[in-house]
Amino acid sequence: MLDGPRTIEFWILRACERFTILPSDFKHFDYPQQITLLAYSSIRQNEEATREN
Amino acid sequence: MKISGQSLETQFVQPFSLPRPDGTLLLFQLSPLPLGFQNNLRKCGIAPPTAPVKVSRDSSGKPMRDASGLAVTQADYTDSNYLEEAELYHQRVAVLAVLEALRNDSQVTFEAAPPITTNSSLAWGSFADAIFGELEQAGLTAGDLIAFCDEICRISNMLDQHIKESQANFSSPLADSST
Numbered sequence: 001m002l003d004g005p006r007t008i009e010f011w012i013l014r015a016c017e018r019f020t021i022l023p024s025d026f027k028h029f030d031y032p033q034q035i036t037l038l039a040y041s042s043i044r045q046n047e048e049a050t051r052e053n
Numbered sequence: 054m055k056i057s058g059q060s061l062e063t064q065f066v067q068p069f070s071l072p073r074p075d076g077t078l079l080l081f082q083l084s085p086l087p088l089g090f091q092n093n094l095r096k097c098g099i100a101p102p103t104a105p106v107k108v109s110r111d112s113s114g115k116p117m118r119d120a121s122g123l124a125v126t127q128a129d130y131t132d133s134n135y136l137e138e139a140e141l142y143h144q145r146v147a148v149l150a151v152l153e154a155l156r157n158d159s160q161v162t163f164e165a166a167p168p169i170t171t172n173s174s175l176a177w178g179s180f181a182d183a184i185f186g187e188l189e190q191a192g193l194t195a196g197d198l199i200a201f202c203d204e205i206c207r208i209s210n211m212l213d214q215h216i217k218e219s220q221a222n223f224s225s226p227l228a229d230s231s232t
Contacts, residue, residue, distance in 0.1 A: 008088070008212065012088065026088070026089065027087070027088065027089025027092050027093060028089075028093075029087065030087055031065060031084060031085050031086070031087040031088070032064055032065065032219075034087060034088050035065070035212075035215045035216055035219045036219050036222075038216050038219075039216045039217075039219035039220040039222075039223065040223060042216065042220065043220055043223055
């Protein structure tokens, strides 16, 4: 497993996985929608990681 | 819906002023490019040109061959047609980036309408050229286009900050415990 900081490509796929969106569809959202999805996905990931620990 | 002229939805709009030779300023509202903008351009057929290939020759002018006897080739980045196409490609990308970044600026309108069909390099290329013509007609120079692109790059690289701003929308402000 790679330990380096995740790239934006990772966060986009992570958000797509969570919202069951095709990565190609993500690119059709406008910028505020993309940012909202990434922000929500990031918060949820932190919450899940906290719960697991 | 707007409250006090402010939209509730975060648009990440950034004011941008372009100085004119007479000392006045043109004011614009720029928005960051959406993630995948470059990808969308490619789908519209706006793709970088490929350099033509030429046969490599040795000092005596003979074609060079590899171990299997095949002619060694190399991309010719000095080909005048290729250079013209590359220049036009960069101009079109710059123009379409400016157009995209101005999408939330209601003060700016263009006469040319975007093609209905996607994946038509001819239609999208002509559209970009028409917008470029309108920018030129409005008195904008190549330097102005670069200034636009520099600012668009800057605001499009503020992803981390924008995500933090957006994350704040998911939490209520903490109640003041001092009272």
